[in-house]
Amino acid sequence: MGKIVFYKMSGSGNDFIIIDNRNLLVDDENLVEFIRKICSRKMSVGADGFILIEDSDTADFRWRFYNADGSVPEMCGNGARCAARFACLNGIAGPRMTFETLAGTISARVTGERVRIRMTEPADLKTGQHLAVAGEDLTFGSVDTGVPHAVLRVADADAADVKRLGRAIRFHERFAPAGTNVNFISVQEENVLKIRTYERGVEDETMACGTGAVAGAIVAARTAAVSPPVRVMTRGGLLTIDFREKAGRFCDVDLEGDARVVYNGELWGEAWKWE
Numbered sequence: 001m002g003k004i005v006f007y008k009m010s011g012s013g014n015d016f017i018i019i020d021n022r023n024l025l026v027d028d029e030n031l032v033e034f035i036r037k038i039c040s041r042k043m044s045v046g047a048d049g050f051i052l053i054e055d056s057d058t059a060d061f062r063w064r065f066y067n068a069d070g071s072v073p074e075m076c077g078n079g080a081r082c083a084a085r086f087a088c089l090n091g092i093a094g095p096r097m098t099f100e101t102l103a104g105t106i107s108a109r110v111t112g113e114r115v116r117i118r119m120t121e122p123a124d125l126k127t128g129q130h131l132a133v134a135g136e137d138l139t140f141g142s143v144d145t146g147v148p149h150a151v152l153r154v155a156d157a158d159a160a161d162v163k164r165l166g167r168a169i170r171f172h173e174r175f176a177p178a179g180t181n182v183n184f185i186s187v188q189e190e191n192v193l194k195i196r197t198y199e200r201g202v203e204d205e206t207m208a209c210g211t212g213a214v215a216g217a218i219v220a221a222r223t224a225a226v227s228p229p230v231r232v233m234t235r236g237g238l239l240t241i242d243f244r245e246k247a248g249r250f251c252d253v254d255l256e257g258d259a260r261v262v263y264n265g266e267l268w269g270e271a272w273k274w275e
């Protein structure tokens, strides 16, 4: 691979390496190993996810999204917001755009550092489910907001044992083989949630999870704990979720928050060619 310029971006603390790959400079050969290495925080750039921007025949661009472990989920809300800002900053699209993802075509609107995206319609929403795991009998909701999410309502999200419980649920046989992301929400005040998320494919708590914030808001709305627009306080910043509920379905789901450029640089071969 020749010189690879990349951006490091942060969507409410969920961070991504983004590369304009319209010239297909990034080799698909050994791509997963490349991603795992440059996403490792101690040895290389470090990020929760990796994004390639490529040409599309049907939208302003197409993206390929990878988790830090190289796995390929259908969607990433915060990554999508960062990709939209990246495309706007680099003249790949205007401030209003559409782009292809595995979850469908996403529309986005960029206003300075803030980006609003229209999410895919939530699917398979269930509440009041039970699971005995890690010595606890848990009640949870679940919904697919582009990727699968379990949502547990707790008294105080700050007190949740996210890593231990999140990992146990993520790998539980109930969710096999795909697994699930795991969110812990608490209702702070009217239409304000606090959330913490264990992310599949990062295999750790992230500072924010866009599809997780949407999942938390939708499950909380189904149990009448909140109504839109819902402000979701993540560890990395505020995400706003807006939506309509019509005949028991949730539609016109928007996710909004910041999408900041942290730096841009040039990847040296040493960034991934280490044993």
Ligand SMILES: N[C@H](CCC[C@H](N)C(=O)O)C(=O)O
Pocket (backbone or CB within 6 Å): 014, 048, 049, 067, 073, 075, 076, 077, 078, 079, 147, 148, 181, 199, 200, 201, 202, 208, 209, 210, 211, 212
């Ligand atoms: N790790 C997730 C995908 C990224 C989700 C998250 N970063 C977001 O902002 O939606 C999964 O494998 O389902």
